[in-house]
Amino acid sequence: MLAYVLKRAGFNLGVMAVVVTLTFFLMRLLPGDPFMSQRVNPEIKANLYSKYHLDQPVSRQYAEYLSALSRFDLGESLKYPGRTVNQIIAESFPVSAAVGSLALVLSVVLGVAMGVLSAVWHSRWPGRLILALTTLGLSIPNFAVGAGLIYIFALKLKMFPVAMYERPLDLMLPVLTLSAWPAAVITRLIRTEMIEVLNKDYIIAARVRGLGSASVILRHALPNALPAAIHYTGPLAAALLTGSFIVEKIFALPGLGQYYITSIGNRDYNLVAGITIFYTFILLVSTFLADILTFLMNPQCRYRNES
Amino acid sequence: MIKVEGLCLSVNKKKSTFRLVRDVNYSLEQGETLAIVGESGSGKSLITYALLGMLNHLEGLEGTVEAFGQKNILKASSKEIRRLRRNKIGYIPQNPRESLTPTLRIGSQLAEVVAAKTGKSRRSCRLISRNLLQPLGFSEPEKVLQMYPHQLSGGMCQRVAVAMAIASSPAAVVADEPTSSLDLLTKYEIIKVIKSAQEEQRFTLVLVTHDLDLAFKYCNKIAVVYGGRLFEMGTANELYVRPRHPYTRGLVRCFTGAGMANSGLHYIPGEPVSIYTQFTGCRYFNRCQMRLEICEVKEPPCVRTDGRRVACWLYGRDEGK
Amino acid sequence: MVYLRVFQNRLVLVCVALIVLYILISFGGTVFLPHHPNAQNLDQANLTPCPAHWLGTDYLGRDLFSRILSGVRISLIIAFFATLINVTVGFLVGSVSGLLGGIVDRFLTGLIDLFWCIPPFLIVVMLTVVLEPGIKNIFIALGVVFWVPTARIIRGEVFLLRNAQFIRIARMNGASYAQIIFLHVLPNCFPVLLTTAIFSVPDAVLAEAFLSIVGLGVTAPDASLGVLISDGLQSFRVYPWQWFFPILTLSMFVLCFNILGDLIHRSFRGRSKGILGND
Numbered sequence: 063m064l065a066y067v068l069k070r071a072g073f074n075l076g077v078m079a080v081v082v083t084l085t086f087f088l089m090r091l092l093p094g095d096p097f098m099s100q101r102v103n104p105e106i107k108a109n110l111y112s113k114y115h116l117d118q119p120v121s122r123q124y125a126e127y128l129s130a131l132s133r134f135d136l137g138e139s140l141k142y143p144g145r146t147v148n149q150i151i152a153e154s155f156p157v158s159a160a161v162g163s164l165a166l167v168l169s170v171v172l173g174v175a176m177g178v179l180s181a182v183w184h185s186r187w188p189g190r191l192i193l194a195l196t197t198l199g200l201s202i203p204n205f206a207v208g209a210g211l212i213y214i215f216a217l218k219l220k221m222f223p224v225a226m227y228e229r230p231l232d233l234m235l236p237v238l239t240l241s242a243w244p245a246a247v248i249t250r251l252i253r254t255e256m257i258e259v260l261n262k263d264y265i266i267a268a269r270v271r272g273l274g275s276a277s278v279i280l281r282h283a284l285p286n287a288l289p290a291a292i293h294y295t296g297p298l299a300a301a302l303l304t305g306s307f308i309v310e311k312i313f314a315l316p317g318l319g320q321y322y323i324t325s326i327g328n329r330d331y332n333l334v335a336g337i338t339i340f341y342t343f344i345l346l347v348s349t350f351l352a353d354i355l356t357f358l359m360n361p362q363c364r365y366r367n368e369s
Numbered sequence: 370m371i372k373v374e375g376l377c378l379s380v381n382k383k384k385s386t387f388r389l390v391r392d393v394n395y396s397l398e399q400g401e402t403l404a405i406v407g408e409s410g411s412g413k414s415l416i417t418y419a420l421l422g423m424l425n426h427l428e429g430l431e432g433t434v435e436a437f438g439q440k441n442i443l444k445a446s447s448k449e450i451r452r453l454r455r456n457k458i459g460y461i462p463q464n465p466r467e468s469l470t471p472t473l474r475i476g477s478q479l480a481e482v483v484a485a486k487t488g489k490s491r492r493s494c495r496l497i498s499r500n501l502l503q504p505l506g507f508s509e510p511e512k513v514l515q516m517y518p519h520q521l522s523g524g525m526c527q528r529v530a531v532a533m534a535i536a537s538s539p540a541a542v543v544a545d546e547p548t549s550s551l552d553l554l555t556k557y558e559i560i561k562v563i564k565s566a567q568e569e570q571r572f573t574l575v576l577v578t579h580d581l582d583l584a585f586k587y588c589n590k591i592a593v594v595y596g597g598r599l600f601e602m603g604t605a606n607e608l609y610v611r612p613r614h615p616y617t618r619g620l621v622r623c624f625t626g627a628g629m630a631n632s633g634l635h636y637i638p639g640e641p642v643s644i645y646t647q648f649t650g651c652r653y654f655n656r657c658q659m660r661l662e663i664c665e666v667k668e669p670p671c672v673r674t675d676g677r678r679v680a681c682w683l684y685g686r687d688e689g690k
Numbered sequence: 691m692v693y694l695r696v697f698q699n700r701l702v703l704v705c706v707a708l709i710v711l712y713i714l715i716s717f718g719g720t721v722f723l724p725h726h727p728n729a730q731n732l733d734q735a736n737l738t739p740c741p742a743h744w745l746g747t748d749y750l751g752r753d754l755f756s757r758i759l760s761g762v763r764i765s766l767i768i769a770f771f772a773t774l775i776n777v778t779v780g781f782l783v784g785s786v787s788g789l790l791g792g793i794v795d796r797f798l799t800g801l802i803d804l805f806w807c808i809p810p811f812l813i814v815v816m817l818t819v820v821l822e823p824g825i826k827n828i829f830i831a832l833g834v835v836f837w838v839p840t841a842r843i844i845r846g847e848v849f850l851l852r853n854a855q856f857i858r859i860a861r862m863n864g865a866s867y868a869q870i871i872f873l874h875v876l877p878n879c880f881p882v883l884l885t886t887a888i889f890s891v892p893d894a895v896l897a898e899a900f901l902s903i904v905g906l907g908v909t910a911p912d913a914s915l916g917v918l919i920s921d922g923l924q925s926f927r928v929y930p931w932q933w934f935f936p937i938l939t940l941s942m943f944v945l946c947f948n949i950l951g952d953l954i955h956r957s958f959r960g961r962s963k964g965i966l967g968n969d
Contacts, residue, residue, distance in 0.1 A: 201945035272455035
């Protein structure tokens with residue numbers, strides 16, 4: 063177990079290094095520079111360049127960036143003067159994370175419940191209905207769901223304010239939008255696995271031993287059908303927590319996703335690199351946690367060395 | 370007492386109907402041991418599944434199974450079936466390791482089954498399950514209860530399954546090839562464990578097997594199944610000494626011949642018919658050495674001759690005279 | 691025979707018919723287009739659907755129906771080439787890695803693992819920015835990330851096939867790796883490859899839409915479905931049809947491919963259902 067954790071940690075560090083390097087150099091390959099839109103005279107521009115050390119050779123910049131990174135310092139934003147990348151992330155991440163964590167919980171709960179129901183009834187109409195719904199859910203992208211929800215519930219029915227977030231309930235539309243797609247995916251994963259597990263000998267035996275349906279399905283079958291869904295939930299959690307650009311744009315949420323895309327357009331080297339690194343970090347951590355969870359849930363892995 | 374009459378099972382597949390079990394009749398007194406013997410794919414397991422109410426959801430199921438105070442198990446509601454499974458009938462499955470949930474500890478699974486069967490709380494069932502395992506040949510039951518199925522050997526898993534089956538002192542226990550995946554030594558241990566439990570609790574035992582040795586040694590009644598039909602049924606002794614049906618004769622010769630020196634290995638020529646072939650006459654026709662003309666066109670009825678049932682025209686014709 | 695049996699399903703037929711319709715109409719050139727997709731007419735901006743403009747017009751007075759049809763064509767081109775890259779690169783990397791084993795396998799699986807851990811949309815966004823948005827660069831950027839899961843699946847399949855009798859015999863008879871890959875591995879992996887290809891088309895269409903909304907779509911005046919949706923999103927509160935019709939077109943298209951992929955996947959998997967399955 064410990065060896066596994068160490069190995070994974072080492073690999074993840076390697077991935078981080080690759081991502082840092084990649085973003086650093088790709089950003090500098092981009093046509094244009096951070097200050098091109100401002101009509102500043104060359105002298106000020108040169109000043110700005112030297113302030114952010116952009117006049118130095120790239121290798122030097124890279125080395126400095128790495129040394130700052132080792133102190134968890136992501137540098138200063140080039141576009142929002144006076145604000146560090148750490149500050150921007152600290153401000154916008156909680157917004158994304160709040161919406162994202164709600165969406166995560168909703169999609170997991172909904173996905174597991176619908177997956178189990180559709181597997182139990184897979185040859186009858188409720189199961190088919192759920193399957194059809196998930197296919198539909200996988201075909202309607204989130205920008206369609208989001209705009210549609212706003213149009214119906216906020217503009218026509220006036221049940222929610224447009225882009226105003228005062229009460230917790232106001233977050234409902236973005237949360238629904240974010241969770242529609244993952245809920246459909248989780249439903250399908252659980253459904254496929256569950257149908258397979260329900261045909262296993264131990265499930266048939268448990269039924270013949272007189273156990274009730276609830277116990278057979280939830281206690282005996284479900285834990286064995288979960289690994290695929292958990293495996294998917296790792297990257298999903300990272301994507302949801304760090305915010306989706308499109309959903310944040312449609313709902314005018316000041317989250318991390320918005321900053322990311324605008325900073326690429328702005329050539330805000332430090333902000334792009336910072337958010338990328340932050341995102342990759344979250345992704346690696348949540349994937350890792352998901353893997354550990356699957357590992358712990360399977361007693362055949364946990365107790366391999368005993369007996 | 371178990372009384373099965375006219376048990377039939379047909380399944381529709383690819384627009385044609387396949388009759389998997391046809392016209393099976395038998396009856397058992399309380400405390401008897403019946404061996405259902407047949408080759409793989411002969412439908413012997415299906416016959417016992419009917420007893421457990423596992424086929425009730427299928428449309429092509431006909432006949433009556435009268436047992437445990439139920440008029441017809443095949444028509445019982447799922448609630449009644451669950452009550453039967455809890456109180457009246459135990460089940461020992463075919464693959465011991467695959468029939469225990471891999472993600473739960475033995476103790477928790479066993480306690481759950483005991484709780485379901487006895488109606489007691491889970492907590493008190495921990496102790497009961499410990500006491501259940503004790504006579505089944507576990508040296509350290511406490512330790513076993515803490516383990517997961519993959520940590521136990523096949524024989525140990527099967528003992529746990531036996532404990533689950535006999536937890537509520539059932540009226541009958543159905544064992545579906547309980548030893549087919551075990552090695553030779555464990556096989557006899559498991560059978561002995563089941564038999565001694567039977568002596569103590571006096572339940573009826575239905576043992577599905579393709580092992581004639583087990584059938585003749587441990588059972589007092591034997592039913593020979595071929596192609597979904599009951600070819601012959603009688604007491605173990607009678608069948609051993611005077612098998613009537615040509616198929617049974619072949620089986621017994623294979624079995625007894627194997628033990629004797631210089632006799633060579635006896636076998637029944639040909640291959641068993643698949644249950645999925647369409648056939649009008651006797652299923653055994655192709656391999657039978659005593660076949661008659663009628664065998665090819667018409668299926669023989671199941672007749673009683675001197676205390677047993679035989680489905681063969683050799684005897685059906687005699688009775689017709 | 692499996693390939694024929696798939697078409698016995700009525701739903702599959704409907705999907706295939708719809709997809710063919712999409713392709714025919716969008717590639718029919720100007721024959722089907724009532725107006726030129728890029729013709730502006732500021733007098734008739736933001737019209738609601740009417741007989742002259744079936745689906746209305748956009749903010750520059752361009753006919754939405756014509757724009758959607760030509761948008762489908764651009765989206766289809768992007769999806770087709772992204773899928774092509776995905777399937778070829780994925781299959782080659784996966785089969786070479788699985789078949790050769792050893793150090794090649796180590797290297798390629800390492801590469802796959804690495805790509806697996808880098809969030810795909812990061813790579814796509816970065817690449818499109820670096821390469822500058824355009825039809826060709828968008829499908830290249832999509833292809834760069836799409837092959838990774840394909841290669842992983844194919845490698846798994848091939849790794850199992852590797853020791854199969856017929857491959858061993860082929861190798862004993864002196865077949866080269868290329869021969870083995872194309873004569874033996876390809877037919878065996880075909881079902882997997884087909885389903886990945888089918889599922890990668892809607893993925894590409896959706897990814898293209900995402901890029902357009904981000905502002906990295908094809909450049910004006912051409913418009914893909916994604917660009918139309920992105921334009922529609924700007925003004926969907928006032929002119930909902932400008933947003934609704936492109937989305938409907940896109941969702942229908944994606945739905946067709948999803949259903950088709952599902953059914954084909956299921957028919958290849960060959961469901962074997964036990965008799966006790968419904969107990």
